[in-house]
Amino acid sequence: xxxxxxxxxxxxxxxxxxxxxxxxxxxxxxxxxxxxxxxxxxxxxxxxxxxxxxxxxxxxxxxxxxxxxxxxxxxxxxxxxxxxxxxxxxxxxxxxxxxxxxxxxxxxxxxxxxxxxxxxxxxxxxxxxxxxxxxxxxxxxxxxxxxxxxxxxxxxxxxxxxxxxxxxxxxxxxxxxxxxxxxxxxxxxxxxxxxxxxxxxxxxxxxxxxxxxxxxxxxxxxxxxxxxxxxxxxxxxxxxxxxxxxxxxxxxxxxxxxxxxxxxxxxxxxxxxxxxxxxxxxxxxxxxxxxxxxxxxxxxxxxxxxxxxxxxxxxxxxxxxxxxxxxxxxxxxxxxxxxxxxxxxxxxxxxxxxxxxxxxxxxxxxxxxxxxxxxxxxxxxxxxxxxxxxxxxxxxxxxxxxxxxxxxxxxxxxxxxxxxx
Numbered sequence: 565x566x567x568x569x570x571x572x573x574x575x576x577x578x579x580x581x582x583x584x585x586x587x588x589x590x591x592x593x594x595x596x597x598x599x600x601x602x603x604x605x606x607x608x609x610x611x612x613x614x615x616x617x618x619x620x621x622x623x624x625x626x627x628x629x630x631x632x633x634x635x636x637x638x639x640x641x642x643x644x645x646x647x648x649x650x651x652x653x654x655x656x657x658x659x660x661x662x663x664x665x666x667x668x669x670x671x672x673x674x675x676x677x678x679x680x681x682x683x684x685x686x687x688x689x690x691x692x693x694x695x696x697x698x699x700x701x702x703x704x705x706x707x708x709x710x711x712x713x714x715x716x717x718x719x720x721x722x723x724x725x726x727x728x729x730x731x732x733x734x735x736x737x738x739x740x741x742x743x744x745x746x747x748x749x750x751x752x753x754x755x756x757x758x759x760x761x762x763x764x765x766x767x768x769x770x771x772x773x774x775x776x777x778x779x780x781x782x783x784x785x786x787x788x789x790x791x792x793x794x795x796x797x798x799x800x801x802x803x804x805x806x807x808x809x810x811x812x813x814x815x816x817x818x819x820x821x822x823x824x825x826x827x828x829x830x831x832x833x834x835x836x837x838x839x840x841x842x843x844x845x846x847x848x849x850x851x852x853x854x855x856x857x858x859x860x861x862x863x864x865x866x867x868x869x870x871x872x873x874x875x876x877x878x879x880x881x882x883x884x885x886x887x888x889x890x891x892x893x894x895x896x897x898x899x900x901x902x903x904x905x906x907x908x909x910x911x912x913x914x915x916x917x918x919x920x921x922x923x924x925x926x927x928x929x930x931x932x933x934x935x936x937x938x939x940x941x942x943x944x945x946x947x948x949x950x951x952x953x954x955x956x957x958x959x960x961x962x963x964x965x966x967x968x969x970x971x972x973x974x975x976x977x978x979x980x981x982x983x984x985x
Contacts, residue, residue, distance in 0.1 A: 569728060570745070576728035577745030578655075578671075579629055582974050583621050588612075592619055593971055599957075600964035603949060606957035611944035614783040614936065620889035624653055626970030627868050627963070632733060632740035632750045632824075634870035634883050635659050635669055639737055639771035639899050640685065645702065648685040648774070650895070652741075652885060656680045658691070658727070659739055662702040669732045669741045670704045675725035685773060691727070704729050737767040737899070738870060738881075753824030754866070756816065760827070761862055763852045764874050769899035772914060774883075777894040780929065782936035784869065784886040787894070789959065790932055791882065792826055792865045795952035800931055804923055807843040808832050808861060815954045818961060826958045827864040835859050836876045840920025845877040846913045847904045865955070867962050878904070880921055890936065896921070 567578045583589070592610055599609045613619055635650050636659045647660035649672055656672040658681070672681050674693040681691050681700075690707065691700040699708035704727030712721060731742045735751050736758070751758070780787075790796070794810045812831030835858045838845045849858060853876060862874040872881035883895040898917065907913065938944060949956055 567743075572731070572745045574729065575731045575745060578728060578730065578743050580625050582977065583625060585971060585974055585978075586618065588616065588618055589622050589971075592616070593967065596964045596967060598946075599960040601957070603954045603957040606960060607946045607948055608956070609785075609960060609963070610946060611939045611941075614786055614939045615889055617889045620886070622967075622970070624886075627966050628653055628743070628886075630742075630744045630970060631747055631868065631966060632742050632866075633868065634738055634866060635741050636739045636774075636883070637737050637769075637771050637881070637897060637899060638667060638734060638739060638767065639769045640774070640897070641667065642770060643687065645687045645689060646685075647682070647688060649683050650883070650885070656683075657730075657741070658682065660688075660702060667732065667734060667739060668703070668729055669739065670727045670729045672727075674698055675706065675727065676709070681727075698725070700727050734767070735866075736761070736764075737769060738866070750824055750866075753822055755822050756819070757825045757827055757864060760829075761864075761874050763854060763857055764850060764879065765852060765901070766874070766879055766899060768901070769879065770902050770905060772898045772900075774895050774897045776885075777896065777925070779887060779891050779893055780932065781891055782932045783889055783939075784884050784892050785959075785963070786932060786935060786939075787882075787884050787892055788865050788867065788869075788871060789956055790928055790935075791871045792828070792863055792955045792959065793953045794828065794830055794863075794955075795950050796931075797830075800927055801924060804841075804927075807834065807837045810952055812860075813952060818958045820961075823962055823965075825864055825866045826955050826962065827862060828955055829860045829862045831860050837861075838875050838877065838917075838920070839873070839880070839924060840917055841923065842916075842920075845875070846917055847877040847900060847907070849876045850878070850901060865959065867959065880917075 567580050570577045592612055595610050598607045636648050640648050641661045644661050644663050644665055647658055650657050657669055658672040659669050661667055674681055676696060676698045679693055679695040681693050697710050701707050706722040706725045709718060709721055731745045733740045733750050740750055794813045797805045798810045808830045813828055815828050836845045836849050837843055858876045865871050869884040872879050879899040881897050885893040
């Protein structure tokens, strides 16, 4: 796997090489249209979209290279020098705040021999490779390379060796990166959602340290589908989800001009409910919320890899990290207003919040694994959607548009190359 690195002003694009539009990929592409219809006519995606490694390589280019991918939240890096790391599709990245307080996303791979510079979270004045102590400032510029002067003076070496800074955008504190460098800005495609959750002031929240659930053996798209459709909650989660019954769900119509997210609210039976075993908010409710907002959770998918739930006392979120067509790592985080962290019992209360979320996740794990096993079968269905699965047909429309756009790009490049021979 190789990528082309191109300077684009203050950042770089780093696109993977095109994949061949093989007969299998063309077959899948030809069968996508029924999935991209209005909800009442739409059917599910071809099973191969979830299980084929060949298709996953296509997706990495069509979706993960060319759209906005979530890599973290500013609430985890509030101070200059703060950083966190994430590995996205085999690309180790550093998400940091530089000395001027500007958030940047850059490669975490040393330009000398490829060692990953750091992992986890922390605060640094500079980035030092443990292998040979090549050193970079927080702009990704090489500032030290021991014993290299006889080969190439530092002033010359730094023109070749650096940490590429990638194009990034922040929305409500969530940090997104675009490998392509050419994606349409994200925020203008989230206008309706931004208005719906503005009273949470998510961009001002602080974050708890992320934790990763171990590798799960199902596809990244199904992780999003299970999270964003409320049809299953009355059945799979009966008992622990009854405080937010699916009969209190409402939906939004799809707007292709405002297509940055798929989302829906679910109402609570009582005000200030939450996803833990007390079914109540454990922390103080956000003061700026309306009564209506205190009586619901807003479930949101920002494709391809961010899912979050905005509840009355904060936000819980998942960052989905694909490992292959058949495996993901799920990064989990929580966001709260700064004053919430001042509670002397914060750690104890927060553990109850985590345990509560895990109770729902444990039920989903068994079901998601079973669905993925079924999708590998020769008898795997393509099916119509129930009324409460409206979000799935919307997710399909988001995906199919990007699949077709990339396939058209490849075809155009292939025709241009053939014409130039």
